[in-house]
Amino acid sequence: MANILVVDDELGIRDLLSEILNDEGHQVELAENAAQARAARNRARPDLVLLDIWMPDTDGVTLLKEWSSSGLLTMPVIMMSGHATIDTAVEATKIGAMAFLEKPITLQKLLKAVEQGLVKSAGRKPLAPPTTLLHAPDLTVEVAMTGGIAAAVVELGPQATQSFLLEKPLRDARDEFEKAYFEFHLAKEGGSMTRVAEKTGLERTHLYRKLKQLGVDLTRGKRAA
Numbered sequence: 001m002a003n004i005l006v007v008d009d010e011l012g013i014r015d016l017l018s019e020i021l022n023d024e025g026h027q028v029e030l031a032e033n034a035a036q037a038r039a040a041r042n043r044a045r046p047d048l049v050l051l052d053i054w055m056p057d058t059d060g061v062t063l064l065k066e067w068s069s070s071g072l073l074t075m076p077v078i079m080m081s082g083h084a085t086i087d088t089a090v091e092a093t094k095i096g097a098m099a100f101l102e103k104p105i106t107l108q109k110l111l112k113a114v115e116q117g118l119v120k121s122a123g124r125k126p127l128a129p130p131t132t133l134l135h136a137p138d139l140t141v142e143v144a145m146t147g148g149i150a151a152a153v154v155e156l157g158p159q160a161t162q163s164f165l166l167e168k169p170l171r172d173a174r175d176e177f178e179k180a181y182f183e184f185h186l187a188k189e190g191g192s193m194t195r196v197a198e199k200t201g202l203e204r205t206h207l208y209r210k211l212k213q214l215g216v217d218l219t220r221g222k223r224a225a
Helices: 011-023 034-043 060-069 088-095 107-121 141-146 168-186 193-198 204-213 220-225
Strands: 003-007 027-031 048-052 077-083 097-102 152-158 160-164
Touching: 003 034, 011 027, 011 107, 027 034, 027 141, 034 048, 034 060, 048 060, 048 107, 048 152, 048 220, 060 077, 077 088, 077 107, 097 107, 168 193, 168 204, 193 204
Parallel strands: 003 027, 003 048, 048 077, 077 097
Antiparallel strands: 152 160
């Protein structure tokens, strides 16, 4: 069991994270702003901190800097945000944050990040060190936060790879990846929208709108087949 401090100004997110972490057997302390987070840190060093970036009084990056400059950044800190840029993520990494969770946070990513943070807090080596080969679900701001290289290579199939420059704005990089992702599945499934919808987990109507939005050539898969 670990002592985890959750800092977020949104009540719903605090309650959700608290419920999940309590179910995992951890003791959770909640703070809705930087002032409460400072008080909690001064009382005792938590084993791990989940820290929101955008807060009304003092933002998470500023609080991270404060802890770092005063010698209080002695525990792993995982940043959280739904609106962070790559520049913000890189800045937080340089200050000392160990990871980044992009909202909405999935249960799998939350538990994995917490596990890795607690391993670091206990001074043990991670079971699986980070790799420079980045797969589809990881091509986000989280990549930059965890030390992603300037260009990420995503495996698209036996004969195809695609490079994505992480220095681009997040939206542009994400659109490029999504377009390549759907083109790959269209080619693999012979242009069948039904099978692509099943493979990608999207409802067919939503998938069609997504492909049109990304400018995907819907005949390309059929030609390849």
